[in-house]
Amino acid sequence: MPLPPKHTDNSAPFGSRIKPNRSRAIRRLVIWYRRNAAVTTIVDTAANSASAAGSVAGNVVSGAGSVVTSAGSMAGNMLQPLVFDPLRRLQTGDTSSERSLVDDSERLWIAVDGMGGDNAPGQILDGCLQALQRLPIRIKFVGELPKVQQAAKDFGLNELLTEALALGQIELIASGPSVEMNEEATAVRKKRNASINVAMDLVKKGEALAVYSAGNSGALMAAAIFRLGRLKGIDRPAIGALFPTKDPGQPVLVLDVGANMDCKPTYLHQFALLGNIYSRDVLQTKEPRIGLLNIGEESCKGNELALQSYELLSNEARFKFSGNCEGRDVLSGEFDVVVCDGFTGNVLLKFLESVGSVLLDVLRAELPRGRRGKVGSAFLRSNLKRIKKRLDHAEHGGALLLGVNGICVIGHGSSKALSVVSALRLAHSAANHGVMDDLAQLQNSSALSV
Numbered sequence: 008m009p010l011p012p013k014h015t016d017n018s019a020p021f022g023s024r025i026k027p028n029r030s031r032a033i034r035r036l037v038i039w040y041r042r043n044a045a046v047t048t049i050v051d052t053a054a055n056s057a058s059a060a061g062s063v064a065g066n067v068v069s070g071a072g073s074v075v076t077s078a079g080s081m082a083g084n085m086l087q088p089l090v091f092d093p094l095r096r097l098q099t100g101d102t103s104s105e106r107s108l109v110d111d112s113e114r115l116w117i118a119v120d121g122m123g124g125d126n127a128p129g130q131i132l133d134g135c136l137q138a139l140q141r142l143p144i145r146i147k148f149v150g151e152l153p154k155v156q157q158a159a160k161d162f163g164l165n166e167l168l169t170e171a172l173a174l175g176q177i178e179l180i181a182s183g184p185s186v187e188m189n190e191e192a193t194a195v196r197k198k199r200n201a202s203i204n205v206a207m208d209l210v211k212k213g214e215a216l217a218v219y220s221a222g223n224s225g226a227l228m229a230a231a232i233f234r235l236g237r238l239k240g241i242d243r244p245a246i247g248a249l250f251p252t253k254d255p256g257q258p259v260l261v262l263d264v265g266a267n268m269d270c271k272p273t274y275l276h277q278f279a280l281l282g283n284i285y286s287r288d289v290l291q292t293k294e295p296r297i298g299l300l301n302i303g304e305e306s307c308k309g310n311e312l313a314l315q316s317y318e319l320l321s322n323e324a325r326f327k328f329s330g331n332c333e334g335r336d337v338l339s340g341e342f343d344v345v346v347c348d349g350f351t352g353n354v355l356l357k358f359l360e361s362v363g364s365v366l367l368d369v370l371r372a373e374l375p376r377g378r379r380g381k382v383g384s385a386f387l388r389s390n391l392k393r394i395k396k397r398l399d400h401a402e403h404g405g406a407l408l409l410g411v412n413g414i415c416v417i418g419h420g421s422s423k424a425l426s427v428v429s430a431l432r433l434a435h436s437a438a439n440h441g442v443m444d445d446l447a448q449l450q451n452s453s454a455l456s457v
Contacts, residue, residue: 009155015368017095019388020225020336024138029116029174031404035192043395048149050416050423052403056193056446059233061092069117070386080279088337089236098200108314109141109142109143111138111174111176113215114144114145114176114218115141115143115144115146115151115216115438115439116144116147116209116214116215117146117147117215117216117217117218117219117416117431117434117435117437117438118207118209118210118215118218118219119131119135119146119147119148119149119201119204119206119212119218119219119220119431120144120149120150120202120218120219120220120222120227121135121148121149121155121202121204121223122149122150122151122182122185122201122203122219122418123152123185123186123202123203123220123221123223123227123418124188124221124418124419124421124422124436125220125221125420125421125422126421126422127150127221127222128150128151128154128155128158128421129158129159129161129162130422130423131221131422131427131428132148132155132158132159132162132164132168133164133423133424133427134169134400134422134423134424134426134427134428134431135148135177135424135427136164136167136168136171136177137424137427138427138431138432139171139177141428141432142428142432143435144431144433144434144435145170145176145178146176146177146178146431147177147178147180147206147209147215148177148178148179148180148203149180149181149182149206149209150179150180150181150182150183150202150206151181151182151185151202151290152179152181152187154300155176155179157401161295163329177202180205180209181209182200182201182202182204182205183199183200183201184198184200184201185198185202185221185222186198186201186202186203186222186226186442187223187321188222188223188420190223190226190358191225192223192225192226192228192229193229194226195226195229195230195233195436196225196229198232201226201230201260202222203220203222203223203226203227203230204230204234205257206220207231207234207413208234208412209229209344210234210235210415211234211413213418215440216414217413217414217415217416217434217435217437218231218413218414218415218416218434218436219405219415219416219418219430219431219434220415220416220417220418221405221417221418221419221420221427221430222420224246224265224266224417224420226394226410227415227417227430228244228246228266228409230407230416231244231411231413231415232244232411233278234283235411235413236411236412236413237410237411237412237418238410238411238412238446240277241277241281241410242271242273242274242277242340243263243266243267243270243279243410244266244408244409244410244411245262245263245266245267245273245274245277245281245349245408245409245410246263246264246265246266246352246406246407246408246409246417247260247261247262247263247264247281247285247406247407247408248260248262248281248352248356248406248407248435249261249406250337250338250341250359252338252339253338253339253340256285257340257343258290259288259337259338259340259342259343259344259345260282260285260286260344260345261300261337261344261346261347261352261354261355261356262278262281262282262344262346263278263346263347263348263349263352264349264352264353264355264356264358264406265349265352265353265453266349266408267348267349268349268350269348269350270312271312272312272316272318272344272351273319273320273348274314274348275299275312275316275320275347275348276316276319276323277322277348278409279297279323279326279328279344279345279408280323280402281409281410281446282297282328282344282346282409283295283297283325283326283344284442284445284446285344285407285409285437285442286344288342288440288441288442288445289370289440290343290438290440291436292339292343294327295326295344296327296329296330296341296342296343296344296345297315297320297326297327297334297342297344297345297346298328298329298330298331298332298336298342298344298346299316299317299320299328299330299345299346299347300331300332300334300335300337300345300347300352300355301313301317301332302329302334302335303330303331303333303365304331305331306321306330306331308331308415309331311440312348313331314377316346317331322348329342332345334355337355338388341389360409403421405426405429405430405433405434406417406419407433412437412443414434414437414442414445416431416433416437418430418432
Protein backbone atom coordinates (compact mmCIF):
# COMPACT_ATOMS: atom_id res chain seq x y z
CA MET A 8 0.00 0.00 0.00
CA PRO A 9 1.57 3.30 -1.06
CA LEU A 10 2.43 5.80 1.65
CA PRO A 11 0.46 9.03 1.74
CA PRO A 12 2.31 11.99 0.25
CA LYS A 13 4.35 14.03 2.71
CA HIS A 14 2.55 17.19 3.65
CA THR A 15 4.36 20.34 2.61
CA ASP A 16 3.33 23.63 4.12
CA ASN A 17 3.83 26.08 1.28
CA SER A 18 2.38 28.84 3.35
CA ALA A 19 5.57 29.14 5.41
CA PRO A 20 7.66 32.17 4.50
CA PHE A 21 10.76 31.55 2.42
CA GLY A 22 13.03 32.94 5.14
CA SER A 23 11.90 30.34 7.67
CA ARG A 24 12.63 27.46 5.27
CA ILE A 25 16.33 28.39 5.02
CA LYS A 26 16.79 28.90 8.73
CA PRO A 27 18.31 25.41 9.39
CA ASN A 28 20.90 25.95 6.66
CA ARG A 29 21.75 29.38 8.00
CA SER A 30 22.04 28.08 11.57
CA ARG A 31 24.31 25.28 10.35
CA ALA A 32 26.54 27.82 8.56
CA ILE A 33 26.80 29.92 11.69
CA ARG A 34 27.72 26.84 13.76
CA ARG A 35 30.41 25.94 11.24
CA LEU A 36 31.81 29.47 11.43
CA VAL A 37 31.94 29.28 15.23
CA ILE A 38 33.71 25.91 15.07
CA TRP A 39 36.21 27.39 12.58
CA TYR A 40 36.99 30.27 14.96
CA ARG A 41 37.49 27.90 17.91
CA ARG A 42 39.91 25.75 15.93
CA ASN A 43 42.01 28.77 15.00
CA ALA A 44 42.89 29.86 18.51
CA ALA A 45 45.72 32.15 17.39
CA VAL A 46 43.16 34.36 15.69
CA THR A 47 40.13 33.99 17.94
CA THR A 48 41.98 35.15 21.04
CA ILE A 49 42.40 38.53 19.35
CA VAL A 50 39.01 38.86 17.70
CA ASP A 51 36.59 37.09 20.06
CA THR A 52 34.50 40.22 20.31
CA ALA A 53 34.27 40.50 16.54
CA ALA A 54 33.06 36.90 16.22
CA ASN A 55 30.35 37.37 18.81
CA SER A 56 29.17 40.57 17.16
CA ALA A 57 29.08 38.94 13.74
CA SER A 58 27.06 35.97 15.01
CA ALA A 59 24.59 38.27 16.70
CA ALA A 60 24.25 40.29 13.52
CA GLY A 61 23.52 37.19 11.48
CA SER A 62 20.86 36.07 13.97
CA VAL A 63 19.11 39.43 13.92
CA ALA A 64 19.21 39.49 10.14
CA GLY A 65 17.52 36.10 9.89
CA ASN A 66 14.52 37.28 11.86
CA VAL A 67 13.78 40.40 9.88
CA VAL A 68 14.27 39.42 6.23
CA SER A 69 12.24 37.17 3.93
CA GLY A 70 14.49 36.42 0.98
CA ALA A 71 17.77 34.57 0.74
CA GLY A 72 19.43 37.48 -1.06
CA SER A 73 18.16 39.89 1.58
CA VAL A 74 19.46 37.65 4.34
CA VAL A 75 23.01 37.68 3.01
CA THR A 76 23.04 41.40 2.21
CA SER A 77 21.51 42.54 5.49
CA ALA A 78 23.64 40.23 7.61
CA GLY A 79 26.82 41.46 5.96
CA SER A 80 25.82 45.09 6.35
CA MET A 81 24.77 44.76 9.99
CA ALA A 82 27.87 42.74 10.86
CA GLY A 83 30.08 45.41 9.32
CA ASN A 84 28.38 48.11 11.38
CA MET A 85 28.54 46.17 14.62
CA LEU A 86 32.24 45.48 14.19
CA GLN A 87 33.07 49.19 14.16
CA PRO A 88 34.55 50.60 17.41
CA LEU A 89 31.93 52.03 19.73
CA VAL A 90 34.26 54.22 21.80
CA PHE A 91 35.16 57.85 21.22
CA ASP A 92 38.81 58.20 20.28
CA PRO A 93 39.85 61.68 19.05
CA LEU A 94 43.00 60.37 17.36
CA ARG A 95 41.05 57.64 15.56
CA ARG A 96 38.44 60.16 14.42
CA LEU A 97 41.00 62.46 12.87
CA GLN A 98 42.48 59.49 11.00
CA THR A 99 39.21 58.72 9.18
CA GLY A 100 38.40 60.11 5.78
CA ASP A 101 35.05 61.70 6.68
CA THR A 102 35.74 64.98 8.41
CA SER A 103 32.40 66.72 7.92
CA SER A 104 31.44 66.38 11.57
CA GLU A 105 34.90 67.44 12.74
CA ARG A 106 34.89 70.60 10.66
CA SER A 107 31.76 71.77 12.44
CA LEU A 108 33.47 71.27 15.81
CA VAL A 109 36.41 73.57 15.02
CA ASP A 110 35.89 77.07 16.41
CA ASP A 111 38.03 79.66 14.60
CA SER A 112 38.28 81.77 17.76
CA GLU A 113 40.08 78.91 19.54
CA ARG A 114 42.70 78.28 16.85
CA LEU A 115 46.34 78.40 18.01
CA TRP A 116 49.31 79.33 15.82
CA ILE A 117 51.83 76.57 15.08
CA ALA A 118 55.00 77.04 13.03
CA VAL A 119 55.79 74.25 10.55
CA ASP A 120 59.12 73.55 8.90
CA GLY A 121 57.72 72.88 5.45
CA MET A 122 61.05 71.77 3.98
CA GLY A 123 61.90 69.16 6.62
CA GLY A 124 61.61 65.46 5.78
CA ASP A 125 62.07 63.03 2.91
CA ASN A 126 58.65 63.88 1.45
CA ALA A 127 58.74 67.66 1.89
CA PRO A 128 57.20 69.95 0.98
CA GLY A 129 54.28 68.14 -0.72
CA GLN A 130 53.29 65.67 2.00
CA ILE A 131 53.94 68.22 4.74
CA LEU A 132 51.65 70.75 3.06
CA ASP A 133 48.99 68.10 2.47
CA GLY A 134 49.06 67.11 6.15
CA CYS A 135 48.85 70.74 7.26
CA LEU A 136 45.79 71.41 5.11
CA GLN A 137 44.09 68.29 6.48
CA ALA A 138 44.95 69.33 10.04
CA LEU A 139 43.33 72.74 9.52
CA GLN A 140 40.04 70.99 8.81
CA ARG A 141 40.28 68.75 11.87
CA LEU A 142 42.12 70.69 14.58
CA PRO A 143 41.69 74.17 16.12
CA ILE A 144 45.03 75.48 14.82
CA ARG A 145 46.47 78.05 12.42
CA ILE A 146 49.72 77.34 10.61
CA LYS A 147 52.71 79.44 9.67
CA PHE A 148 54.14 77.30 6.87
CA VAL A 149 57.84 78.07 6.41
CA GLY A 150 59.60 77.02 3.22
CA GLU A 151 61.15 77.87 -0.11
CA LEU A 152 58.07 79.38 -1.77
CA PRO A 153 58.75 78.30 -5.40
CA LYS A 154 59.05 74.67 -4.25
CA VAL A 155 55.99 74.97 -2.04
CA GLN A 156 53.88 76.37 -4.88
CA GLN A 157 55.07 73.68 -7.27
CA ALA A 158 54.26 70.98 -4.69
CA ALA A 159 50.76 72.41 -4.23
CA LYS A 160 50.25 72.13 -7.98
CA ASP A 161 51.66 68.60 -8.20
CA PHE A 162 49.52 67.34 -5.31
CA GLY A 163 46.36 69.09 -6.45
CA LEU A 164 46.25 71.28 -3.34
CA ASN A 165 45.94 74.70 -4.99
CA GLU A 166 42.25 75.08 -4.27
CA LEU A 167 42.52 74.03 -0.61
CA LEU A 168 45.58 76.21 -0.11
CA THR A 169 43.89 79.26 -1.65
CA GLU A 170 40.85 78.74 0.57
CA ALA A 171 42.96 78.39 3.73
CA LEU A 172 44.94 81.52 2.85
CA ALA A 173 41.73 83.49 2.30
CA LEU A 174 40.37 82.37 5.68
CA GLY A 175 43.59 83.34 7.43
CA GLN A 176 44.16 79.79 8.63
CA ILE A 177 47.59 79.45 7.02
CA GLU A 178 50.44 81.82 6.18
CA LEU A 179 53.28 81.09 3.78
CA ILE A 180 56.60 82.41 5.05
CA ALA A 181 59.67 82.45 2.81
CA SER A 182 62.94 80.86 3.87
CA GLY A 183 66.38 80.36 2.40
CA PRO A 184 68.12 77.07 1.49
CA SER A 185 67.12 74.34 3.93
CA VAL A 186 69.20 71.96 6.02
CA GLU A 187 69.26 68.64 4.20
CA MET A 188 68.74 65.30 5.94
CA ASN A 189 72.34 64.22 5.34
CA GLU A 190 73.96 67.42 6.67
CA GLU A 191 75.59 67.89 10.05
CA ALA A 192 73.63 69.55 12.83
CA THR A 193 76.05 72.49 12.76
CA ALA A 194 74.62 73.46 9.36
CA VAL A 195 71.99 75.51 11.20
CA ARG A 196 74.72 78.02 12.08
CA LYS A 197 75.74 78.46 8.44
CA LYS A 198 72.24 78.51 6.95
CA ARG A 199 70.74 81.20 9.16
CA ASN A 200 67.66 81.58 6.94
CA ALA A 201 66.94 77.86 6.75
CA SER A 202 63.31 76.93 7.29
CA ILE A 203 63.98 75.30 10.68
CA ASN A 204 65.67 78.47 11.98
CA VAL A 205 62.89 80.73 10.71
CA ALA A 206 60.27 78.46 12.31
CA MET A 207 62.13 78.51 15.64
CA ASP A 208 62.33 82.31 15.54
CA LEU A 209 58.54 82.49 15.18
CA VAL A 210 58.19 80.62 18.47
CA LYS A 211 60.88 82.76 20.12
CA LYS A 212 59.07 85.96 19.08
CA GLY A 213 55.76 84.65 20.37
CA GLU A 214 54.17 84.52 16.92
CA ALA A 215 53.62 80.76 17.29
CA LEU A 216 53.11 78.56 20.34
CA ALA A 217 54.82 75.45 18.98
CA VAL A 218 57.03 74.29 16.13
CA TYR A 219 56.91 71.06 14.11
CA SER A 220 59.56 69.60 11.81
CA ALA A 221 60.11 66.21 10.19
CA GLY A 222 63.58 67.20 9.07
CA ASN A 223 67.09 66.55 10.34
CA SER A 224 66.55 65.78 14.05
CA GLY A 225 70.07 66.83 14.99
CA ALA A 226 69.60 70.16 13.22
CA LEU A 227 66.23 70.66 14.90
CA MET A 228 67.71 70.05 18.31
CA ALA A 229 70.63 72.38 17.60
CA ALA A 230 68.29 75.10 16.29
CA ALA A 231 66.08 74.73 19.37
CA ILE A 232 69.03 75.12 21.73
CA PHE A 233 70.59 78.03 19.81
CA ARG A 234 67.32 79.91 19.13
CA LEU A 235 65.10 79.05 22.09
CA GLY A 236 67.65 78.06 24.71
CA ARG A 237 67.52 75.36 27.37
CA LEU A 238 65.36 75.56 30.45
CA LYS A 239 67.25 76.64 33.52
CA GLY A 240 68.62 73.60 35.31
CA ILE A 241 68.38 71.28 32.28
CA ASP A 242 71.75 70.00 31.06
CA ARG A 243 70.47 68.08 28.03
CA PRO A 244 67.05 68.22 26.33
CA ALA A 245 65.41 64.85 25.71
CA ILE A 246 63.16 63.49 23.00
CA GLY A 247 60.00 61.99 24.47
CA ALA A 248 57.89 59.58 22.39
CA LEU A 249 54.44 58.18 23.17
CA PHE A 250 54.26 54.37 22.99
CA PRO A 251 50.95 52.45 22.90
CA THR A 252 49.99 50.15 25.77
CA LYS A 253 47.33 47.50 26.31
CA ASP A 254 44.93 50.32 27.20
CA PRO A 255 44.25 52.46 24.07
CA GLY A 256 43.60 55.52 26.25
CA GLN A 257 46.79 55.24 28.28
CA PRO A 258 50.02 55.69 26.29
CA VAL A 259 53.39 55.63 28.01
CA LEU A 260 55.94 58.44 27.54
CA VAL A 261 59.47 57.14 26.91
CA LEU A 262 62.44 59.52 27.04
CA ASP A 263 65.12 59.89 25.86
CA VAL A 264 64.68 58.17 22.48
CA GLY A 265 67.63 59.59 20.59
CA ALA A 266 68.90 63.01 21.66
CA ASN A 267 71.63 61.89 24.08
CA MET A 268 73.62 58.74 23.36
CA ASP A 269 75.71 58.98 26.54
CA CYS A 270 73.93 60.04 29.71
CA LYS A 271 74.76 60.79 33.32
CA PRO A 272 72.49 59.89 36.25
CA THR A 273 71.58 63.57 36.66
CA TYR A 274 70.33 63.65 33.05
CA LEU A 275 67.94 60.75 33.70
CA HIS A 276 66.75 62.45 36.87
CA GLN A 277 65.95 65.59 34.86
CA PHE A 278 64.21 63.49 32.19
CA ALA A 279 61.97 62.07 34.91
CA LEU A 280 61.04 65.57 36.13
CA LEU A 281 60.20 66.72 32.59
CA GLY A 282 58.26 63.55 31.80
CA ASN A 283 56.28 63.86 35.01
CA ILE A 284 55.08 67.35 34.06
CA TYR A 285 54.15 66.37 30.52
CA SER A 286 52.28 63.23 31.58
CA ARG A 287 50.39 65.15 34.26
CA ASP A 288 49.47 68.19 32.15
CA VAL A 289 48.95 66.81 28.64
CA LEU A 290 48.04 63.16 29.20
CA GLN A 291 45.98 64.14 32.25
CA THR A 292 47.53 61.47 34.48
CA LYS A 293 46.81 62.44 38.08
CA GLU A 294 49.95 60.88 39.56
CA PRO A 295 52.30 59.60 36.84
CA ARG A 296 54.20 56.43 37.67
CA ILE A 297 57.88 56.87 36.75
CA GLY A 298 59.97 53.86 35.76
CA LEU A 299 63.67 53.40 35.01
CA LEU A 300 64.37 51.10 32.06
CA ASN A 301 66.57 48.26 33.29
CA ILE A 302 67.31 44.56 32.86
CA GLY A 303 65.57 43.57 36.10
CA GLU A 304 63.12 44.81 38.72
CA GLU A 305 65.59 44.59 41.62
CA SER A 306 67.38 47.76 42.71
CA CYS A 307 70.75 45.97 42.53
CA LYS A 308 70.40 45.14 38.80
CA GLY A 309 71.89 47.05 35.87
CA ASN A 310 75.06 48.92 34.92
CA GLU A 311 76.60 51.82 36.81
CA LEU A 312 74.33 54.35 35.12
CA ALA A 313 71.22 52.41 36.15
CA LEU A 314 72.40 51.90 39.75
CA GLN A 315 73.21 55.57 40.33
CA SER A 316 70.06 56.74 38.56
CA TYR A 317 67.93 54.42 40.68
CA GLU A 318 69.29 56.01 43.84
CA LEU A 319 68.53 59.53 42.59
CA LEU A 320 65.01 58.68 41.44
CA SER A 321 64.09 56.70 44.57
CA ASN A 322 65.04 59.68 46.77
CA GLU A 323 62.98 62.16 44.73
CA ALA A 324 59.81 63.38 46.48
CA ARG A 325 58.41 65.45 43.58
CA PHE A 326 57.12 62.46 41.63
CA LYS A 327 56.11 58.85 42.18
CA PHE A 328 58.99 56.53 41.34
CA SER A 329 57.68 53.00 40.72
CA GLY A 330 61.05 51.29 40.36
CA ASN A 331 62.83 49.57 37.52
CA CYS A 332 60.93 48.82 34.30
CA GLU A 333 61.99 45.77 32.30
CA GLY A 334 61.68 45.79 28.52
CA ARG A 335 58.60 43.56 28.63
CA ASP A 336 56.84 46.03 30.95
CA VAL A 337 57.17 49.14 28.77
CA LEU A 338 53.87 48.46 26.97
CA SER A 339 52.14 46.82 29.93
CA GLY A 340 50.45 49.99 31.19
CA GLU A 341 52.11 49.67 34.60
CA PHE A 342 54.17 52.82 33.99
CA ASP A 343 53.19 56.26 32.69
CA VAL A 344 56.76 57.53 32.10
CA VAL A 345 59.87 55.46 31.37
CA VAL A 346 63.33 57.08 31.37
CA CYS A 347 66.48 55.75 29.71
CA ASP A 348 69.55 56.92 27.81
CA GLY A 349 69.07 57.98 24.18
CA PHE A 350 70.91 54.99 22.71
CA THR A 351 68.68 52.43 24.43
CA GLY A 352 65.55 54.48 23.82
CA ASN A 353 66.20 54.83 20.11
CA VAL A 354 66.70 51.07 19.71
CA LEU A 355 63.41 50.55 21.57
CA LEU A 356 61.64 53.07 19.33
CA LYS A 357 62.89 51.57 16.07
CA PHE A 358 61.97 48.07 17.26
CA LEU A 359 58.43 49.16 18.07
CA GLU A 360 58.04 50.69 14.60
CA SER A 361 58.47 47.23 13.08
CA VAL A 362 56.06 45.43 15.39
CA GLY A 363 52.85 46.54 13.67
CA SER A 364 53.73 45.27 10.20
CA VAL A 365 55.25 42.02 11.52
CA LEU A 366 52.19 41.27 13.66
CA LEU A 367 49.83 41.79 10.73
CA ASP A 368 51.95 39.50 8.54
CA VAL A 369 51.80 36.78 11.23
CA LEU A 370 48.03 37.10 11.53
CA ARG A 371 47.59 36.90 7.75
CA ALA A 372 49.74 33.78 7.63
CA GLU A 373 47.61 32.14 10.34
CA LEU A 374 44.36 32.68 8.45
CA PRO A 375 43.32 29.52 6.57
CA ARG A 376 42.99 29.51 2.79
CA GLY A 377 39.85 28.90 0.77
CA ARG A 378 36.29 30.09 1.25
CA ARG A 379 36.33 29.81 5.03
CA GLY A 380 39.48 31.87 5.20
CA LYS A 381 37.94 34.59 3.06
CA VAL A 382 34.81 34.68 5.23
CA GLY A 383 36.87 34.87 8.39
CA SER A 384 39.11 37.58 6.95
CA ALA A 385 36.05 39.69 6.13
CA PHE A 386 34.95 39.59 9.76
CA LEU A 387 38.47 40.37 11.01
CA ARG A 388 39.26 43.24 8.66
CA SER A 389 38.15 46.08 10.95
CA ASN A 390 39.90 44.50 13.94
CA LEU A 391 43.17 44.14 12.05
CA LYS A 392 42.97 47.76 10.95
CA ARG A 393 42.53 48.91 14.55
CA ILE A 394 45.49 46.80 15.67
CA LYS A 395 47.62 48.35 12.95
CA LYS A 396 46.57 51.87 13.93
CA ARG A 397 47.54 51.29 17.55
CA LEU A 398 51.00 50.00 16.61
CA ASP A 399 51.82 52.08 13.52
CA HIS A 400 54.26 54.90 14.29
CA ALA A 401 52.58 57.04 11.62
CA GLU A 402 49.46 57.14 13.76
CA HIS A 403 51.37 58.89 16.56
CA GLY A 404 53.14 61.39 14.35
CA GLY A 405 56.06 62.67 16.33
CA ALA A 406 57.96 63.06 19.58
CA LEU A 407 58.40 66.03 21.88
CA LEU A 408 61.73 67.71 22.47
CA LEU A 409 61.55 68.39 26.21
CA GLY A 410 63.91 70.68 28.06
CA VAL A 411 64.05 73.65 25.66
CA ASN A 412 62.25 76.93 26.21
CA GLY A 413 59.44 76.19 23.75
CA ILE A 414 57.23 73.39 22.44
CA CYS A 415 58.98 71.42 19.70
CA VAL A 416 57.63 68.31 17.98
CA ILE A 417 60.00 66.13 15.96
CA GLY A 418 58.44 64.08 13.16
CA HIS A 419 59.81 60.94 11.53
CA GLY A 420 61.95 61.66 8.48
CA SER A 421 59.62 59.62 6.26
CA SER A 422 56.47 61.36 7.56
CA LYS A 423 53.52 61.63 5.21
CA ALA A 424 50.22 63.48 5.52
CA LEU A 425 48.74 61.27 8.25
CA SER A 426 51.87 61.57 10.40
CA VAL A 427 51.81 65.35 10.01
CA VAL A 428 48.19 65.54 11.18
CA SER A 429 48.95 63.39 14.22
CA ALA A 430 52.07 65.41 15.08
CA LEU A 431 50.19 68.71 14.83
CA ARG A 432 47.54 67.30 17.13
CA LEU A 433 50.32 66.52 19.63
CA ALA A 434 51.73 70.05 19.29
CA HIS A 435 48.29 71.59 19.81
CA SER A 436 47.67 69.42 22.86
CA ALA A 437 50.95 70.49 24.47
CA ALA A 438 50.33 74.19 23.73
CA ASN A 439 46.72 74.05 24.84
CA HIS A 440 47.49 72.55 28.25
CA GLY A 441 50.04 75.16 29.33
CA VAL A 442 53.04 72.87 29.63
CA MET A 443 55.52 75.74 29.29
CA ASP A 444 53.82 77.66 32.12
CA ASP A 445 54.35 74.75 34.51
CA LEU A 446 57.95 74.32 33.36
CA ALA A 447 58.56 78.02 33.96
CA GLN A 448 57.27 77.68 37.52
CA LEU A 449 59.46 74.63 37.97
CA GLN A 450 62.63 76.51 37.03
CA ASN A 451 61.65 79.58 39.06
CA SER A 452 61.44 77.40 42.14
CA SER A 453 64.86 75.88 41.35
CA ALA A 454 63.16 72.49 41.35
CA LEU A 455 65.31 71.13 38.57
CA SER A 456 68.51 71.29 40.57
CA VAL A 457 69.60 68.07 42.17
